[in-house]
Amino acid sequence: MSDEIKHECGLAFIRLRKPFSFYLEKYGTVLYGINKLYLLMEKQHNRGQDGAGIATVKLNVETGSPFLHRTRSSAQQPIADIFFKLGQEVEELQKYLPEAKNHPEIMKGHLPFLGELLLGHLRYGTQGKNKVEFCHPFIKRDVEPARNIGLAGNFNLVNTDEIYDLLNINPGEFQKQSDLAAMMEVIHHFLSKETIDGNKKPDIKTVLSKSVQLFDGGYTVGGLLGNGHSFILRDAHGIRPAYYYVDDEVIVAASERAAIRTAFNVGENEVQELMPAHALIVDENSNYAIEQITEPLERRACSFERIYFSRGSDEKIYRERIALGNHLSKRVLEYINYNLRQTIFSYIPNTAEVAFYGLVKGMEDYLNQRKVERILSWGTDIEEEKLHELVNRKIRQEKIAIKDVKLRTFITEDVNRNEMVQHVYDITYGTVRKNEDTLVVIDDSIVRGTTLKESIVRMLSRLQPKEIVVVSSAPQIRYPDCYGIDMSKMGDFIAFKAAIALLKEKGMENTLLELQKQCIEMQRNNTLHTENVVRKIYKTFTTEEISDKIAELITPKDVNIPVKVIYQNIEDLHNSCPTNTGDWYFTGNYPTPGGNKVCNKAFLNYMEGKDVRGY
Numbered sequence: 001m002s003d004e005i006k007h008e009c010g011l012a013f014i015r016l017r018k019p020f021s022f023y024l025e026k027y028g029t030v031l032y033g034i035n036k037l038y039l040l041m042e043k044q045h046n047r048g049q050d051g052a053g054i055a056t057v058k059l060n061v062e063t064g065s066p067f068l069h070r071t072r073s074s075a076q077q078p079i080a081d082i083f084f085k086l087g088q089e090v091e092e093l094q095k096y097l098p099e100a101k102n103h104p105e106i107m108k109g110h111l112p113f114l115g116e117l118l119l120g121h122l123r124y125g126t127q128g129k130n131k132v133e134f135c136h137p138f139i140k141r142d143v144e145p146a147r148n149i150g151l152a153g154n155f156n157l158v159n160t161d162e163i164y165d166l167l168n169i170n171p172g173e174f175q176k177q178s179d180l181a182a183m184m185e186v187i188h189h190f191l192s193k194e195t196i197d198g199n200k201k202p203d204i205k206t207v208l209s210k211s212v213q214l215f216d217g218g219y220t221v222g223g224l225l226g227n228g229h230s231f232i233l234r235d236a237h238g239i240r241p242a243y244y245y246v247d248d249e250v251i252v253a254a255s256e257r258a259a260i261r262t263a264f265n266v267g268e269n270e271v272q273e274l275m276p277a278h279a280l281i282v283d284e285n286s287n288y289a290i291e292q293i294t295e296p297l298e299r300r301a302c303s304f305e306r307i308y309f310s311r312g313s314d315e316k317i318y319r320e321r322i323a324l325g326n327h328l329s330k331r332v333l334e335y336i337n338y339n340l341r342q343t344i345f346s347y348i349p350n351t352a353e354v355a356f357y358g359l360v361k362g363m364e365d366y367l368n369q370r371k372v373e374r375i376l377s378w379g380t381d382i383e384e385e386k387l388h389e390l391v392n393r394k395i396r397q398e399k400i401a402i403k404d405v406k407l408r409t410f411i412t413e414d415v416n417r418n419e420m421v422q423h424v425y426d427i428t429y430g431t432v433r434k435n436e437d438t439l440v441v442i443d444d445s446i447v448r449g450t451t452l453k454e455s456i457v458r459m460l461s462r463l464q465p466k467e468i469v470v471v472s473s474a475p476q477i478r479y480p481d482c483y484g485i486d487m488s489k490m491g492d493f494i495a496f497k498a499a500i501a502l503l504k505e506k507g508m509e510n511t512l513l514e515l516q517k518q519c520i521e522m523q524r525n526n527t528l529h530t531e532n533v534v535r536k537i538y539k540t541f542t543t544e545e546i547s548d549k550i551a552e553l554i555t556p557k558d559v560n561i562p563v564k565v566i567y568q569n570i571e572d573l574h575n576s577c578p579t580n581t582g583d584w585y586f587t588g589n590y591p592t593p594g595g596n597k598v599c600n601k602a603f604l605n606y607m608e609g610k611d612v613r614g615y
Helices: 020-027 032-042 078-096 098-102 104-110 160-166 179-194 204-212 257-264 304-309 315-335 353-378 384-391 414-424 450-461 494-505 510-524 535-539 543-553 570-576 593-607
Strands: 010-016 051-057 068-073 117-123 138-140 149-157 217-225 230-234 243-246 250-254 278-282 288-292 343-347 401-403 425-427 438-443 467-472 563-567
Touching: 010 032, 010 149, 010 217, 010 230, 020 032, 020 104, 032 051, 032 078, 032 117, 032 250, 032 257, 051 078, 051 149, 051 217, 068 078, 078 098, 078 117, 098 104, 117 149, 117 217, 138 179, 149 179, 160 179, 179 204, 179 217, 204 230, 204 278, 243 257, 250 257, 250 278, 304 315, 315 353, 315 438, 315 467, 315 563, 315 570, 343 353, 353 384, 353 438, 401 450, 425 450, 438 450, 450 467, 494 510, 494 535, 494 543, 510 535, 510 593, 543 563
Parallel strands: 343 438, 438 467, 467 563
Antiparallel strands: 010 117, 010 250, 051 068, 051 117, 138 149, 149 217, 217 230, 230 278, 243 250, 278 288, 401 425
């Protein structure tokens, strides 16, 4: 992906179902759970690199002894930082008690994080600051074990102000900046009600059922309670992903199916999707149930999970990304007028690679069809030289763009900094016939267009192709997200900038002022959530018109080579990713009322010149 966008976050949960002695005997270590948690988190590190954290709960500890432990890190490599420190604790213990590793109860007594319940989290900071205090899990302590809770999630809420009002809480500065803090208050509020009469085993289903009625957003949330209960909860639209695996040794949940399969070496069908509006609930004896928490709503699972976020090692996601590229092949062929001899295909590293394979497969299918037709047209008049030349025709593929490690500089002047940004990508020289070849490069999406303009298009132009065609496996990103993706400012989107530029060219700036007045009136009447008025901006133009304007905007002024942009269409997106139909960033069709409110607020912020989030 050329434009880095952040998304929140990754979740890892393990409930050990056997005593530590079992894992020592079978796997040779009492650290089996911690080792597997590390694997689950490391295999999802793509989901969060701003910070990480883990929480554990120990069962059957003596009254007064600590049972809920939590550590977090916002270091440059937070997962490695956390588990390195845990390793140091183990080494320190073994230094003085070399035989401790063979005695599970001694290890459990001395190592704070050797618990039967484990919760890990990887964070991308879409809400709140990138400080360790904002890293999940959050914990809330109480003298009653059942009211102690550790909470972590992959989500955003858009109604935190309303939540605090309903709970009659005056939030502090920290709480205002953290969605998880609001969610924690809600769950703990209903948990406290369940335990108000000394009940040590609150009904977790009831607690969650009451809590979700207050949430507007997309979420997968994991929780550990001090009494040994735990849960994984998914929103009613299934916006954020959740998967689980159960055998007689462990209960596992994570944000990605492939992470569970790899960490525990299990088959695809053994890992189940936690369905929308449901929760995986585990009691203190490791008995589990999948419970419906609220009424399931229309499935709107995030399509960006399939396009970009999730690791492509999942076989279903791999096939879907192949399909995304393949669906674009016909339109690319038509644009290059089927001239494969003078076209080179490549991709923007690294997440677009699989879609590139799909695009090339579409080209190969067309070329093979043409070969068959040509051979049949020859009849019996087949010359070996002609046949040899035809059979050996291939789609021209090259690794054109190379992504270097992040370049860091102390230079603050814009001119010099832009010079450094240009070199985030490098190119392979000698691959393009100057002024003769068309260069087609596919990216998984185009958000802001900044990297394309400042780095990729400029670098590709040095090869002097006849034309540069940028292909996006995602449709035009037109609207902000508020369910866990860091795309919340309207003015950041290259598609929105293109629409604004077209409005100005046609002398239609009044359209913006009229929509601004409408949003202000809706805000006054507390109805911003009822309609997405920003959609009216795009209705004036065809998708092709906006794409052509985007091509113009991402072309540096000193580059004279023509640039074309071809986007995926919505229909082919859904055909490629049939189970993940959440497409609001492309269509403006939000799954919850809060989405409309955020979008309209983001537009108002743009019109008022405010460089702030829409929620």
